[in-house]
Amino acid sequence: MSTPSSWPLTSDSIRFVVPRRVVAALASHPLSAQLYPLGIGYYQHARGHRMQRANHDDNLLIYCLEGRGKLTLNGRGRTVKPGDLIILPRGLSHSYETRDQDPWSILWVHFEGELATRFIGQLEVDDGSALLPLGIHSRLVADFEALLDARQASHNLTAFIHCANQLRQLLTHIALLKPMATRPAGDSMDLETIHSLMQARLHEQLDIDTLAQVVNLSKFHFIKKYKALTGTTPISHFIHLKIERACHLLDVTSKGVNEVAWALGYDDAYYFSRIFKKSMGMSPSQYRRIRLGGFSYKN
Structure with a gap:
């Protein structure tokens, strides 16, 4: 030393x-x-x-x-x-x-x-x-x-x-x-307000324009600042929050996949299942089978 x-x-x-x-x-x-x-x-x-x-x-x-x-x-x-x-x-x-x-x-x-x-x-x-x-x-x-x-x-x-x-x-x-x-002086952004809005709107769709307006930025500058602060895009984070909520609903309710998709603002259950599988590496029905002992974490 x-x-x-x-x-x-x-x-x-x-x-x-x-x-x-x-x-x-x-x-x-x-x-x-x-x-x-x-x-x-x-x-x-x-x-x-x-x-x-x-x-x-x-x-x-x-x-x-x-x-x-x-x-x-x-x-x-x-x-x-x-x-x-x-x-x-x-x-x-x-x-x-x-x-x-x-x-x-x-x-x-x-x-x-x-x-x-x-x-x-x-x-x-x-x-x-x-x-x-x-x-x-x-x-x-x-x-x-x-x-x-x-x-x-x-x-x-x-x-x-x-x-x-x-x-x-x-x-x-x-x-x-x-x-x-490491944010430059005067380059702050209220992430808490943005993420609170995302949580409040999990049951519907949310576009970049709406999020950018909350912090009074253009769409381009909003995406750039958000990614610099979080390492991801705002829509990717919003989808991540939706998938987290979907996992919770699959764990604690008996809602079908169609109902879970609808509860999260997806009219097309097939599209929802594709997004879920891309994020989790398994389909919503396979995820639910984990709870029932019919599917493993690894396979």
Whole structure:
């Protein structure tokens, strides 16, 4: 692990370094070799905390919860604010420090593994700043805190393997949050309103023009922004919601396929069945047979 800072730990802060013997076991175990933690911590109101690394030999995430700090890469300084995530992959020289007049509180994890570079790659920021403005998310905080629970594990390898897989969850959770974080200023869109409208209109058809009007955008710009934020098109998401609802109706009611299709705004049951099969890989009747034990998840 890269040399940790010499910041004197306070009573309300945590610094946990995974024992080297455990690190070696994680690096060779098939359930953890791809990704595993080296050190985990929480620094509260860390006045005087600063670090500079010319040779960074692992990967590091820092999640700022309170206060302010400064991150410097290639001579360029960036202000770190609450909700910002610092992403520092192996080999990236850097320095960071808190502001003494408004000291930061941060969660952090150093990690390694065969797939560490790929996990980091999902989080890369286009401008190369290594700073991702995620905002404060209670679930993400809980993900970091779950890693910190590893310090209670003594040298139990099974517990550390569990911790390694919780690290996977944390990194993939950040990847899910990233599209919302990287929106250009003034380029926001009220996804909650759009998705609420979709839910309210599941029983009928809904066109792009109607959705675009809700957020006062042209059809072209609406589709472009929506896909940038969600990774899919609005109509694809609407169809996905309809199929979810269809699965629910097939599970909890005795409605026939024709009735389910009609309840979701499809006059043509055959067309509905084609869309359902394209999404689920099985027909509506085959899906219902799963509930009755007559059809498997795989075949």
